[in-house]
Amino acid sequence: xTGSGYFALLxxxxxxxxxxxxxxxxxxxxxxxxxxTSLAMRFRGAVIASSIGCAVALGALERxxxxxxxxxGMLVVNxxxxxxxxxxxxxxxxxxxxxxxxxxxxxxxxxxxxxxxxTTAMMLLVSTQNLxxxxxTIEFLSLSLYILTAFDKQSRxxxxxxxxxxxxxxxxxxxxxxxxxxLYGISGSLSLGExxxxxxxxxxxxxxxLAVVMVVTGFGFKIxxxxxxxxxxxxxxxxxxxxxxxxxxxxxxxxFFALFVFFYAGLMGAAGSAARGNYSVGWAPLIAIxxxxxxxxxNLAAIAQTSFRRVLAYSAIGHAxxxxxxxxxxxxxxxxxxxxxxxxxxxxxxxxFGVLAALEEEKLDSIADFQGLSKRAPDLSFCxxxxxLSLAGIPPLAGFxxxxxxxxxxxxxxxxxxxxxxxxxxxxVVSFYYYLKVLKQAYVSEPATGAAAIRVRATTRIALxxxxxxxxxxxxxxxxxxxxxxxxxx
Amino acid sequence: xLAWTIYLSFIGAVAVTFTPGKSPxxxxxxxxxxxxxxxxIAIAAVAHDRSGQMITIVKAPWMPRLGIEYHLAADGISLVxxxxxxxxxxxxxxxxxxxxxxxxxxxxLYLLLIGAVYGVFLSFDLFLLFVFYELxxxxxxxxxxxxxxxxxxxxxxxxxxxxxxxxxxxxxxxxAAYVVSGERTLSLDALAHFPFSTHFQMWxxxxxFVGFAVLAGMWPFHTWAPTGHAAAPTAASMLLAGxxxxxxxxxxxxxxxxxxxxxxxxxxxxxxxxxxxQEVFAALAVIxxxxxxxxxxxxxxxxxxxxxxxxxxxxFVLLGLMTLNQIGLSGAVYQMFSHGIIAGLLFAVVGRMxxxxxxxxxxxxxxxxxxxxxIPFAAVTFVLAFMASIGLPGFSGFIAELEVLxxxxxxxxxxxxxxxxxIxxxxxxxxxxxxxxxxxxxxxTPDQVVAPITLPERLGACLLLASTIVLGLYPRVLMxxxxxxxxxxxxxxxxxxxxx
Numbered sequence: 001x002t003g004s005g006y007f008a009l010l011x012x013x014x015x016x017x018x019x020x021x022x023x024x025x026x027x028x029x030x031x032x033x034x035x036x037t038s039l040a041m042r043f044r045g046a047v048i049a050s051s052i053g054c055a056v057a058l059g060a061l062e063r064x065x066x067x068x069x070x071x072x073g074m075l076v077v078n079x080x081x082x083x084x085x086x087x088x089x090x091x092x093x094x095x096x097x098x099x100x101x102x103x104x105x106x107x108x109x110x111x112x113x114x115x116x117x118x119t120t121a122m123m124l125l126v127s128t129q130n131l132x133x134x135x136x137t138i139e140f141l142s143l144s145l146y147i148l149t150a151f152d153k154q155s156r157x158x159x160x161x162x163x164x165x166x167x168x169x170x171x172x173x174x175x176x177x178x179x180x181x182x183l184y185g186i187s188g189s190l191s192l193g194e195x196x197x198x199x200x201x202x203x204x205x206x207x208x209x210l211a212v213v214m215v216v217t218g219f220g221f222k223i224x225x226x227x228x229x230x231x232x233x234x235x236x237x238x239x240x241x242x243x244x245x246x247x248x249x250x251x252x253x254x255x256f257f258a259l260f261v262f263f264y265a266g267l268m269g270a271a272g273s274a275a276r277g278n279y280s281v282g283w284a285p286l287i288a289i290x291x292x293x294x295x296x297x298x299n300l301a302a303i304a305q306t307s308f309r310r311v312l313a314y315s316a317i318g319h320a321x322x323x324x325x326x327x328x329x330x331x332x333x334x335x336x337x338x339x340x341x342x343x344x345x346x347x348x349x350x351x352x353f354g355v356l357a358a359l360e361e362e363k364l365d366s367i368a369d370f371q372g373l374s375k376r377a378p379d380l381s382f383c384x385x386x387x388x389l390s391l392a393g394i395p396p397l398a399g400f401x402x403x404x405x406x407x408x409x410x411x412x413x414x415x416x417x418x419x420x421x422x423x424x425x426x427x428x429v430v431s432f433y434y435y436l437k438v439l440k441q442a443y444v445s446e447p448a449t450g451a452a453a454i455r456v457r458a459t460t461r462i463a464l465x466x467x468x469x470x471x472x473x474x475x476x477x478x479x480x481x482x483x484x485x486x487x488x489x490x
Numbered sequence: 491x492l493a494w495t496i497y498l499s500f501i502g503a504v505a506v507t508f509t510p511g512k513s514p515x516x517x518x519x520x521x522x523x524x525x526x527x528x529x530x531i532a533i534a535a536v537a538h539d540r541s542g543q544m545i546t547i548v549k550a551p552w553m554p555r556l557g558i559e560y561h562l563a564a565d566g567i568s569l570v571x572x573x574x575x576x577x578x579x580x581x582x583x584x585x586x587x588x589x590x591x592x593x594x595x596x597x598x599l600y601l602l603l604i605g606a607v608y609g610v611f612l613s614f615d616l617f618l619l620f621v622f623y624e625l626x627x628x629x630x631x632x633x634x635x636x637x638x639x640x641x642x643x644x645x646x647x648x649x650x651x652x653x654x655x656x657x658x659x660x661x662x663x664x665x666a667a668y669v670v671s672g673e674r675t676l677s678l679d680a681l682a683h684f685p686f687s688t689h690f691q692m693w694x695x696x697x698x699f700v701g702f703a704v705l706a707g708m709w710p711f712h713t714w715a716p717t718g719h720a721a722a723p724t725a726a727s728m729l730l731a732g733x734x735x736x737x738x739x740x741x742x743x744x745x746x747x748x749x750x751x752x753x754x755x756x757x758x759x760x761x762x763x764x765x766x767x768q769e770v771f772a773a774l775a776v777i778x779x780x781x782x783x784x785x786x787x788x789x790x791x792x793x794x795x796x797x798x799x800x801x802x803x804x805x806f807v808l809l810g811l812m813t814l815n816q817i818g819l820s821g822a823v824y825q826m827f828s829h830g831i832i833a834g835l836l837f838a839v840v841g842r843m844x845x846x847x848x849x850x851x852x853x854x855x856x857x858x859x860x861x862x863x864x865i866p867f868a869a870v871t872f873v874l875a876f877m878a879s880i881g882l883p884g885f886s887g888f889i890a891e892l893e894v895l896x897x898x899x900x901x902x903x904x905x906x907x908x909x910x911x912x913i914x915x916x917x918x919x920x921x922x923x924x925x926x927x928x929x930x931x932x933x934x935t936p937d938q939v940v941a942p943i944t945l946p947e948r949l950g951a952c953l954l955l956a957s958t959i960v961l962g963l964y965p966r967v968l969m970x971x972x973x974x975x976x977x978x979x980x981x982x983x984x985x986x987x988x989x990x
Contacts, residue, residue: 400624411665421662429658432650440647443635
């Protein structure tokens with residue numbers, strides 16, 4: 001469906017509108033009906049309402065026409081964007097179910113609404129190919145995330161993390177915008193399609209080089225790739241657990257997707273090659289450098305961490321490195337592998353943070369706090385086992401297949417990328433060490449004396465089990481997701 | 491039918507977790523029944539299949555997009571190792587009858603490991619093989635870290651990091667083979683017949699071979715083995731030395747050598763006197779044989795003696811593989827089986843019969859105890875086990891090491907001499923360990939009592955002893971399976987002019 005009538009626009013953005021409206025509705029609901037009830041009740045009500053909203057949006061997504069666009073690439077709807085949007089909504093529902101265990105604030109409605117607004121922004125981000133809209137949605141997303149990060153007003157760490165995130169984010173947004181303005185200057189258009197034409201005409205333009213560097217910096221911040229990762233450990237550690245979950249999972253999905261689309265649809269002409277023996281200048285070598293730095297720094301720095309959240313933050317940097325390998329290869333197949341990787345990665349991350357959320361009252365932070373978890377909460381620690389092993393890339397979990405497929409697709413088109421793949425394999429051995437350190441505390445160490453069994457809320461338990469089941473299922477039968485991605489891409 | 495060895499072990503692992511009550515007896519019996527069922531299936535399969543050729547058990551598309559199949563099959567070599575796993579699994583359960591702490595967890599992890607090992611030996615799709623191979627790593631870690639002894643957490647971490655590093659190399663080779671062949675398949679059968687370029691095989695072979703050989707205890711990547719064996723609880727040491735090290739050796743043969751046979755060809759130039767990977771790895775194997783035996787000779791901890799002896803004996807497996815002739819290769823496979831049984835037996839005596847009773851493994855302390863009088867059964871078992879270990883005729887070790895020596899005599903005569911020297915050192919350290927443990931000069935009071943040898947221990951020891959003696963006297967049972975496999979179409983490209 002292509003049209004310029006506003007009705008057509010409304011029709012194409014129906015799911016996003018529904019999520020945004022749900023956000024407003026939750027605000028009103030919390031202010032009116034739920035005001036006099038207990039905090040637990042308010043959280044439950046808001047979570048239920050928000051989840052239903054997301055589920056309805058998921059239904060609306062199904063009814064959407066398969067193809068649709070709005071002039072200048074402002075809105076591009078196709079099966080692939082719908083698939084990623086569906087993944088974002090599923091992640092949002094899982095995270096919202098976890099929010100049920102939150103008690104840190106009395107601004108329940110605002111918190112849930114912001115989560116929904118962030119989700120709306122991500123959904124818009126994946127379905128656009130227009131420089132301006134990309135920038136606006138990234139800003140929309142970032143603003144929601146800044147607030148979510150700093151939401152715990154009683155915690156100094158939360159405020160510090162929020163401020164740090166905001167300062168770094170503001171800076172990188174400026175750089176990204178500068179890069180985009182240069183692209184606009186080169187092509188005279190905001191549409192990525194037009195940019196691609198201009199880039200193909202003069203791939204060696206020095207302005208283009210500058211623009212590419214700026215864009216890589218801006219996106220590098222969003223995806224927490226080293227050396228633009230400084231905010232990540234702080235935010236992962238300081239933000240309320242549920243906010244950190246959103247930052248670590250679905251915002252990564254949206255950002256990586258947007259990043260790939262940006263380079264794939266807009267800058268393909270200036271790709272160059274990072275393959276050994278076939279090197280040529282372009283953004284692929286630049287991304288390869290970022291990938292190498294991320295893999296090395298993320299994995300090595302994670303070894304030294306004592307806080308579990310910081311381990312997750314540094315491991316996220318390392319994972320960003322693996323995923324960037326797919327971008328270095330920039331083929332159709334590597335696109336498929338990236339989407340699979342980032343979705344399964346987000347699931348495992350939601351799970352790992354979900355375990356933290358379930359343990360919120362324990363005030364867990366250091367890895368040592370996990371000792372004896374398998375005794376105190378057997379099913380929680382089993383879920384943790386699955387999530388961490390998936391992140392480490394142990395078959396038959398989804399994380400393993402994700403890595404395998406990224407490597408295969410990278411090598412299939414550029415066998416010269418073997419050096420990058422070997423480095424990634426070496427680093428995944430390193431990563432195994434620090435994930436295992438956490439699991440060792442949970443399973444090998446005995447619980448501290450007097451440590452009681454931990455009660456886990458039913459909703460949290462459901463969310464964790466569903467996530468764990470998805471991680472196992474997608475690992476054993478990756479075709480369930482791969483087929484969809486591949487058919488959507490055609 | 492054979493596939494049920496895998497499924498039963500996994501089902502058993504789940505069943506053990508959910509056995510009711512606190513009583514450990516139910517969990518033990520469940521584990522015992524599961525492993526006996528597995529052994530029964532393995533024996534039935536060996537008795538049923540006399541051809542040694544590859545027989546497909548299950549073959550179904552698994553990930554059609556990538557052409558990955560769920561392909562379980564068995565040829566003679568797989569059958570031999572499945573039989574070994576069956577025997578070792580039953581014996582391991584019998585020797586861990588005294589585990590009291592977290593019994594359910596123990597047997598669940600134990601069965602998970604067994605299932606994964608069966609899976610590796612029966613997989614004929616490289617991807618599936620790799621999945622099982624990695625799946626075996628996690629239970630190993632927890633078995634050692636939770637129920638182990640000396641420096642268990644260090645040893646467990648060292649072991650899994652070595653394994654994981656090795657499997658990263660294997661994964662690199664696997665991805666490369668998949669991409670280079672361009673056939674969109676990881677079927678071992680198909681890849682074994684794919685004409686990879688010699689240039690590719692030259693670097694893919696060492697990558698994958700070393701990746702697997704880490705787990706086979708190849709010098710200088712063996713250091714995980716003694717610490718891991720010493721720290722592990724008895725059943726886990728038995729499995730580690732008995733079966734898990736064979737996973738590595740099996741991978742070397744089944745993947746590295748079967749898929750990239752040209753990687754063993756001469757390079758065409760010489761570096762430090764070596765002219766091919768075959769010579770390099772043969773030299774490393776011989777170093778392992780002599781080095782392992784020499785270190786075992788000076789160890790004070792009885793478990794370390796046995797741990798280093800494993801490194802030495804696995805050197806024979808690797809040397810046999812590198813001979814590239816029929817007698818050497820069949821000897822290597824036979825040695826995998828034989829060492830699996832004998833190492834299990836040695837660790838059972840050392841870990842269960844001696845250490846669990848005396849709470850020391852120090853040779854000096856042991857020599858001051860009148861153990862031969864207190865637990866004569868253990869003394870007899872230990873003597874027999876060491877006789878088998880040093881390769882006396884009548885035990886399976888004799889056939890295996892003799893064949894490897896003959897094979898290496900043909901391929902590299904001077905290496906056979908050094909390996910022979912390794913056997914002599916082996917006799918020396920066995921003698922020293924035996925003497926110190928059971929035939930020392932007791933100084934402690936004669937009225938010292940230790941718990942008598944229990945029935946499960948006797949059964950386990952008899953099972954293992956019977957296996958090594960039967961197969962030492964009647965090697966044809968397994969040779970009839972091994973030889974046709976080696977001469978089958980899968981190893982077509984490995985057979986050279988001097989293949990006999």
